[in-house]
Amino acid sequence: MKIIVTGGAGFLGTRLIKALLARAGQVEGLPAFESIVSVDLAPCAVDDPRVSSVTGNVSDPAFIRAAVTPDTVAVYHMAAVVSGQAEADFDLGMSVNLDGTRALLEACRALGTTPRFVFASSLAVFGGPMPEVVPEDLALLPQSSYGAQKAIGELLVGDYSRKGFIDGRVCRLPTIVVRPGKPNAAASSFASGIIREPLNGQASNCPVPPATRMWLSSPATVTDNLVHAIAVPGERLGGRRTLNLPGLCVTVAEMLASLERVGGPEARARVTEVPEQRIIDIVCSWPGDFDVSRPLALGFTRDGDFDAVVRQYKDEFIG
Template sequence: MRIVITGGAGFLGSRLTRALLALRGAEGGLPAFDGILSVDLAPSPVDDPRVASVVGDIADPAFAREVIGAETAGVYHLAAVLSGGSEEDFDLGMRVNLDGTRALLEAARATGRAPRFVFASSVAVFGGALPEVVPEATAVMPASSYGAQKAMGELLVNDYSRKGFVDGRACRLPTIVVRPGKPNSATSSFASGIIREPLAGQPSNLPVPMGTRLWLSSPDTVVANLVHAMALDGGRIGAWRVLNLPGICVTPAEMLASLERVGGPAARALVTERRDERIAGIVLSWPGDFEVDRLLGLGFRRDADFDGVVRQYRDEFVS
């Protein structure tokens, strides 16, 4: 039996792969597995005999049925066209983010085994007037194509679970900070950039107001929560399978204060402020804080503070 990870070659997918490999079989409630299949547009960077890679188009129903079959113990669906790319290319976003999700769910349904299915959603499903702290049952009103596509994916996962086709969990991920490497097409990419680039001695720009409330999580915490989401018994989640994964509410002003404490004043001085209305218009529609007491009670976790998030990145990626 194996676990399938779409987007398995990416930063989050490869990190999740390594975390799962460190576990043993059905440890902690995970379905028993002895291998991982990475599905992406590139091979997995994880060099381990238990990891196989398949390159292909998840929106192709035939390909989806090739990678999800009777031997599938569980599915992590992380692959997506990110927020900026979805806004610029509507058809591509719909094909990958909506059609691809439906193709994977149909392939899981065809196994007749109701495998556990963890769908990576986003706080971008929210928009409009929101309370300071968003309750679990708040209705979604996306202000971007990406958010709309993720919201539709959530409904699909929930209904396929209701019908008993999969045992689904739709996890709304906080913005993951700090991502290594180069900026990506996510509208929230700046949130990593204003930490990553200065720590490398490079300039970076903040395109949103200093007081913007952001819902953030470190990569290690997100991965731990994704593992827990797969392991958690569906009966404890309830009929509505959408989960607002815990994060911490931080403003760019607070992020830059952490940068200065961890990286020094010279790093902080490399960040400029130049508003980008396209980015700000989307990011300011997102909620900055959530009620997560129930999720913490279910065993999910959150980072203690943003200084720790910056230190985690510095210690792992900055020489």
């Protein structure tokens, strides 16, 4: 039996695969598996005999059908063209984020075995006027192509679950901070950059107003919650398959204050504040706080505070 992880060569996919391997047989409800298959444009870097890679485009139905074989017990759909890139290249975003999701769901449907299916969605499905604290049932009103593509994917996962083709769970991920490595094309990339670069002695710019609220989670907590998502029994979710994963509501000003407390005044001084309207238009349309009482009751967790998030990155990647 195997678990498939699309986007398995990426930062979060790699962490997820390592966590699944470490917790096999130890987490109640986690499907039993002997192997994990990473599906991505590049091979997964995890060095473990239980991990294999197949490389190709998730929007290619034939490629996906070949990867999703009858021994598939669960699928994590993490692969996506991120927000800024999907906005700049509409056709690419539609191909990967919409056509790829549909191809993967159809491959699962063809199995006839109802595999568990975790779809990584986004806060970008929301937009327009919103309450201070967003309830789980707020109507979707995406303000970007990426958000629209994720919203459509959520509806598909819900309907394929209703029909019994999959046992789906939609996880709307908070913005993940702090990501190591280089900036990516996501509109939210700066949220890691204003912490990561200064702690590494480099300059960074904050393109949004200091009062901008963000819904954030550390990589470790998001990974824990994704493992938990596949283990939660479907009957506990019922017909409500969408979950806003717990996060922290933090303003950009508070993020920079945490940077100064953990990294010192010299780190804070490396951050400039030059507005970038393209980023403001996308990020400031996202909600900053959520009612996550249901996910917490289902056993999902959140970080304690943002200082701890910054320290987690510093301890793991800087030392």
